[in-house]
Amino acid sequence: MAFLKWIHLLALLHYVRYGLANTNNCNFDKQCRCWLRKDHLNVDCSNSGKFSVPTVPTNVYTLNVSHNDILRIRNGTFKNLFQLITLDLSWNHIKTLEPEAFIDLHSLKQLILQNNLLRYDNAVFPTNIFRPVVSLQSFNVQRNSRKNEHTFPDDIISNILTLESFYVDAIFVSRVLSFGKGYSRLQKLTKLFLGHCLLTKIDKNTFVNVPYLEHLQISRCTIRVYNPSALQSLLRMKILDLSNNDLDFGGFSNLVKDTEKMKLLETLILTNTFPYQMILPKLFFYYLGATKIRELYINENWFFNATPEGEHIERLPPTLQYLDFSKNKLIDCRFDMPSLKEINIQHNYLSRFLASESYAPMLENDTSYLLETVDLSFNEIHELKWSVFNNQLKLKIINLSNNLLSNIAFDISLLTKLEMLDLSNNNITIISNMQPKETITNKSMRSKFKEDLSNNLLQCVCKETSFLRWMINHITVFYNIHHYKCKLDSGKVVDRNFVHNVEQVIKGCRDYTVLVICISLVLCLSIVIVVGGLLYRYRWKLRYMYYMTKSKYYRYRPLDTEGLYTYDAFISYSDKEKDFIIKECIPKLEVERNLKLCVHQRDFIPGEEITVNITSAINDSKKTICIITRSF
Structure with missing residues (x-):
C-alpha cells in the first residue's frame, strides 16, 4: 500500500517538474494548456468547463479532458490521433460511447474513464468499441456502475488482448461475484483493482477466469465471507x-x-x-x-x-x-525473525511486556538479527528491559517516541550502526544514567548518530548544569535541538532557542556559585574571628578549667580522705620568705591555732608538675593565703 502512494507522488512530481514548469496556453484552444516534453505534445484541458472533447493537433501525446461536463463521446472524436498514448476522460458526465468513438487510437496505452455515468452493459459499451485500441495496457472504468449485480461485460473486455491493468467496480449483494469466461482470453491481465466495491462473499469461482493475476486489490469491499479455496486459482x-x-x-x-x-x-x-x-x-x-x-x-x-x-x-x-x-x-x-529488516509495532499495549521481555528474544545460538528499523512508539512504555536491543546489532533507527519514558535506562552501546534514536514526546527531564551518556558521547565521534528529544520537558536548572553542559558539548548529536523545551528555575517553559537558554542558565549558575563561595568564606572567617576573640577573652578561665580537669584525672589521691578539704589553708609565698613561714606562720597557725597548712616545700608531691601541685593545693584547701612581697 505504501508503494502505491509513492507511485502517485512520483507521478505528481514528474508532472510538476516537466509539465507545469513549461506550460503555456494552447494556440488551438486558449482554455487548454500545452507543453512539450521530449518533443512530445502534452495537452491539459481539465477544469475548463467543456461540453465536448476539443479538436487537438494530430501529434498530441497525452490528452487530459478530466473534470468537465462532457456527456457523449461521438464517433471519430479522436480521428488521426495516432500518437496519443494517454487519454484521461475522468470526472465528466459521460453516459454514451458511440461505436467508433475510439477509432485511430492505435497507440493508446492508458484510458481513464472513471467517475462518469457509464453503465456496464452493451448499450453503453458496443461490442467492438475497443477493437481500435490494439495497444491498450491500462483501462480504468471505476466509479461508474450504479447498478447492482453487474461487472464489466466479458465479451467487450475480451477484445483488449494487450490489457495488463484493469480498474473496475464490483457491486454484488445477493449473489457472488464471478468474472466471465471472456476474461480468460486476457493472458496479459496481471493487475486487477476493484474500486466501487460491495461484496458479501467470494468463493472459488470469483477469480477462476483471471488466473494470470499478479496484483489483486479487493479493498473496501466489506467482504464478510471468504469461502475455502476462494483464491486457489491465483497461483501467480x-x-x-x-x-x-x-x-x-x-x-x-x-x-x-x-x-x-x-x-x-x-x-x-x-x-x-x-x-x-x-x-x-x-x-x-x-x-x-x-x-x-x-x-x-x-x-x-x-x-x-x-x-x-x-x-x-x-x-x-x-x-x-x-x-x-x-x-x-x-x-x-x-x-x-531471521531476515526481517523493519518491524512496526506502534500503537499497541506492550508497556508491561517490554519492561521485562523483548520482541526479539535471545535464541540458543545467540544469533544477531538483521533488523534495521524498529518502531515502538505509542505503547505507553515506562521502562524497557536493559538488553532489549542487544541482539539486534544492525539497528539503524529506533523509534520510541510518544511513550512515558523518563530516562534512557536501556543499553545501546553495542549498536554501532545506530543512526537515529527517537525519544521525542516522552517524560525525559535529564539523562542521569552514565552509561548511555558515555555511549552517546562515543557515537557522536564515530558515526552520524542522532538523538531526538523534542517535546520532552528538560530541566534547565542550576543543579543540572553538568547535564546541560554535556548537551551543549555534543550539540550535533541532538536532532532539532534549537526547538527543545526547557523548564527554568522560575518554572517558566520555553520552547525556542534552547541552546541560547541553556548557555544563559549555565552563565547565571556560574555567577551564583561564585557569590555563594564568597559569602561562605566571609561567614567562615567571621566565625573564626568571633571564636578566637572569645577564646582570648576567657583564656584564664579556660586554662583553669583545663588544669582542674587534668588534675581530676591524673593527680595522686591518698587513701585516707576524711572531710571535704585536706588543708585549712594553702600558703603561697616566695622562696625568700621561707624563714618567715617556718618561724612565724607555722608555729602561730599550726601549733597555737591547731590549723593544718599546705606548704609547698613540705606538702607538694615530688615529681608532679608545679602547676598541678598548685592547682591541687588550692582545690584541697579551704583558704588560700598569699604572702605578698616584692619577691613574690
Whole structure:
C-alpha cells in the first residue's frame, strides 16, 4: 500500500517538474494548456468547463479532458490521433460511447474513464468499441456502475488482448461475484483493482477466469465471507490487498490456507480486515513460509496476541523483510525473525511486556538479527528491559517516541550502526544514567548518530548544569535541538532557542556559585574571628578549667580522705620568705591555732608538675593565703 502512494507522488512530481514548469496556453484552444516534453505534445484541458472533447493537433501525446461536463463521446472524436498514448476522460458526465468513438487510437496505452455515468452493459459499451485500441495496457472504468449485480461485460473486455491493468467496480449483494469466461482470453491481465466495491462473499469461482493475476486489490469491499479455496486459482499472485474488509476468524483461516498455494506471493495487505478481537490463526506464518513473502501488513486490526501458541516463539517466514503490526491491541509480541529488516509495532499495549521481555528474544545460538528499523512508539512504555536491543546489532533507527519514558535506562552501546534514536514526546527531564551518556558521547565521534528529544520537558536548572553542559558539548548529536523545551528555575517553559537558554542558565549558575563561595568564606572567617576573640577573652578561665580537669584525672589521691578539704589553708609565698613561714606562720597557725597548712616545700608531691601541685593545693584547701612581697 505504501508503494502505491509513492507511485502517485512520483507521478505528481514528474508532472510538476516537466509539465507545469513549461506550460503555456494552447494556440488551438486558449482554455487548454500545452507543453512539450521530449518533443512530445502534452495537452491539459481539465477544469475548463467543456461540453465536448476539443479538436487537438494530430501529434498530441497525452490528452487530459478530466473534470468537465462532457456527456457523449461521438464517433471519430479522436480521428488521426495516432500518437496519443494517454487519454484521461475522468470526472465528466459521460453516459454514451458511440461505436467508433475510439477509432485511430492505435497507440493508446492508458484510458481513464472513471467517475462518469457509464453503465456496464452493451448499450453503453458496443461490442467492438475497443477493437481500435490494439495497444491498450491500462483501462480504468471505476466509479461508474450504479447498478447492482453487474461487472464489466466479458465479451467487450475480451477484445483488449494487450490489457495488463484493469480498474473496475464490483457491486454484488445477493449473489457472488464471478468474472466471465471472456476474461480468460486476457493472458496479459496481471493487475486487477476493484474500486466501487460491495461484496458479501467470494468463493472459488470469483477469480477462476483471471488466473494470470499478479496484483489483486479487493479493498473496501466489506467482504464478510471468504469461502475455502476462494483464491486457489491465483497461483501467480505477488501482491494481494484485502484491506478494509470484515472477515471473521473462519474467513481468515481459509485465507491463510490459500496463501500456501501462492508460491510467488511477495506482499500481503490485511490492513483493517478483521473487525473482531482475535489471535493469529495457528500456522499463519508456517503457511506464509511456503511463499516469497517480503512485506506483510496486518495493522489496524484487533489482534491482542501475536504468538498463536502462547509462550511459543513464532518463526517468521525466511523471506519476510517488513512487518507492520501497528494499531492493534497487542499485549505480547515475540518473534524469531531471521531476515526481517523493519518491524512496526506502534500503537499497541506492550508497556508491561517490554519492561521485562523483548520482541526479539535471545535464541540458543545467540544469533544477531538483521533488523534495521524498529518502531515502538505509542505503547505507553515506562521502562524497557536493559538488553532489549542487544541482539539486534544492525539497528539503524529506533523509534520510541510518544511513550512515558523518563530516562534512557536501556543499553545501546553495542549498536554501532545506530543512526537515529527517537525519544521525542516522552517524560525525559535529564539523562542521569552514565552509561548511555558515555555511549552517546562515543557515537557522536564515530558515526552520524542522532538523538531526538523534542517535546520532552528538560530541566534547565542550576543543579543540572553538568547535564546541560554535556548537551551543549555534543550539540550535533541532538536532532532539532534549537526547538527543545526547557523548564527554568522560575518554572517558566520555553520552547525556542534552547541552546541560547541553556548557555544563559549555565552563565547565571556560574555567577551564583561564585557569590555563594564568597559569602561562605566571609561567614567562615567571621566565625573564626568571633571564636578566637572569645577564646582570648576567657583564656584564664579556660586554662583553669583545663588544669582542674587534668588534675581530676591524673593527680595522686591518698587513701585516707576524711572531710571535704585536706588543708585549712594553702600558703603561697616566695622562696625568700621561707624563714618567715617556718618561724612565724607555722608555729602561730599550726601549733597555737591547731590549723593544718599546705606548704609547698613540705606538702607538694615530688615529681608532679608545679602547676598541678598548685592547682591541687588550692582545690584541697579551704583558704588560700598569699604572702605578698616584692619577691613574690
